[in-house]
Amino acid sequence: MDKIPERTKSETKTAAILKGAMKEFLKNGYAATSMDKVAKSAGVSKATVYSHFGDKEKLFNALIQDLVKDKFQTVMGLEQPQSLEQDPKIVLSAIMSKMLDNAQSDRSFRDFMRIIIGESGRFPELAKAYVANVAKPTIEILTKYLKSHPTLKLEDPEATVRVMMGTMVYFVMLQEMMHGKDVVPLEGDRVIQTLTDLISRN
Amino acid sequence: MDKIPERTKSETKTAAILKGAMKEFLKNGYAATSMDKVAKSAGVSKATVYSHFGDKEKLFNALIQDLVKDKFQTVMGLEQPQSLEQDPKIVLSAIMSKMLDNAQSDRSFRDFMRIIIGESGRFPELAKAYVANVAKPTIEILTKYLKSHPTLKLEDPEATVRVMMGTMVYFVMLQEMMHGKDVVPLEGDRVIQTLTDLISRN
DNA sequence: GTCTATACATCGATAGAC
DNA sequence: GTCTATCGATGTATAGAC
Known part of the structure; x- marks a missing residue:
């Protein structure tokens, strides 16, 4: 057979x-x-x-769920236990540089974010799947790091992680996705540097 | 006649x-x-x-340009010269609270952001119009404030403004637009408080 | 399971009466 | 300027042959 x-x-x-x-x-x-x-x-x-x-809707759902699963794997692949002995400035700026490089080099990643946001009104379940399987794990990994690091004495690590992620997401969104590069130019390194300094208090 | x-x-x-x-x-x-x-x-x-x-495309362009003009008026309406004598903590958290309230109460504003982002691939000119007429003036007003305030000694005010705006935009996007309220709940006040403390160094 | 052919609705856009 | 009626193209979805 x-x-x-x-x-x-x-x-x-x-x-x-x-x-x-x-x-x-x-x-x-x-x-x-x-x-x-x-x-x-x-x-x-x-x-x-x-x-x-x-039908078309089922195909779209299946595809996006597939992509979400894929991004989840990517996030989990980055959970190499961060060394707690290293200077957090170096660790944090390395993490954010990597985020930035990924978003800037991977065009399909930006298309994916665009569609998740753009269709989040008509496909709320897909947006929720993204939040639960991509954003949430990322937030948790970063929060765990900020909480456990001995020299970082942050009042509110959870909220601080939102500051970090928001800064990076907004930067990519404005410069790359919304074509703001020419209208409001800014070096990504300056943003990373500023954010790192704010969090680790110079 | x-x-x-x-x-x-x-x-x-x-x-x-x-x-x-x-x-x-x-x-x-x-x-x-x-x-x-x-x-x-x-x-x-x-x-x-x-x-x-x-045709349809011209109608869509006219509508979005109209809405962009409308948001521009809103941004300009907020440029009441911020008192430089007040504690920046109070001024900054008031500004961000207002941003948050607006975004949370105005459903059509979130729909507007969704469509600008969602169509930014196929209508790049509209995204650029948003950046030039809404995001850019907002950035400039905030940068001017951070630069001119006597007690705020920031290394990079432009980049700091991106941190502020990114934090607020990402928060609204995740909690409200992408329906993350239940999956990754967080009080908006905690984010504002954290951001304010980071910028004005407690 | 996979194809071609097709049913039926709706699309963007226009012609022509008023 | 505004309407009704309609065009041809294209959309989702399926029937029926293989």
Whole structure:
């Protein structure tokens, strides 16, 4: 019996559809992406897309949940226990530099953030999934670090983490996503430096 | 001659169309909003919408530019010369509390931010208009205050303003727009307090 | 399971009467 | 200027052959 090849074949199509859906949804958004575009981009017929995912909304949900899972893996991969002996200035600015590099080099990451925010009104469950599986773990990892470090005596580590993340997210959003680079130029290093100094009190 | 009544009538229709367009575009986004919806919501025929604005893209551009102009007025209204004698802690936390209240009470403001970000890939000029006419003036007003205050000795006021705005924007975005209130609850006052302490160094 | 062909609704945009 | 009626294109979704 060739049940295994059949299943493998099917999973290959599923993956191809998700790949095509990712390309199109991230590029055009939900409403402007047609199932024809997805099918074409995936190299399958439209009927195959429907037989695998039911309808457009289910496909979109499946794709975003997939991407959220992917970002979760990325976040968890960064939880190498931060050395508590190192100067927090160095550790913090290294973390934020990495965040910045990622966001600036990965165009599909910015498209992903755009769609999560842009569709958060019509797809609240997807935004919640992002918060629960990406933002929350990131916040917790950073909070744990700020709390456990011996020389950092912060009054409110949880709130301080929001300051850190907000600063970085807003910077990327304004400069890169909203094309503010030319209108309100600013060096990312200055923001990181300022934030680090504020938190570790020079 | 009744030229004036005619023009008035025409301007009334234009305003009605923009009002209907605002309601529909903010609710559904660009692609999911049909010209039929706009016409119905405005109480006019579809042909009238086209005769006033040419096509869908021009209507969307006109509407967003209108809203940007409106937010610009709001920002400029807040430029009452901040007293330099008052404790910056009080001034800063008052400013941020006001920002927070606005964002939390005004639902259409959050819809506006959502659409600016969500469409910033396909309508970069609109995002740029927002940055130039809303974000930039806000940044400049706050920078001017931080620079001119006698007891605040900040190394980099421009970058510090980004920290402030990023913190507030990210907080509203995560808690309200992305429905994080239940998943990652946090009191807004704690964030404001923390930020104020960091900047004015307790 | 996957395809082609197609049903049926809705889209953006316009013609023509008034 | 504003309307009704309608065009052709395109949308989601499915039927039926293989």
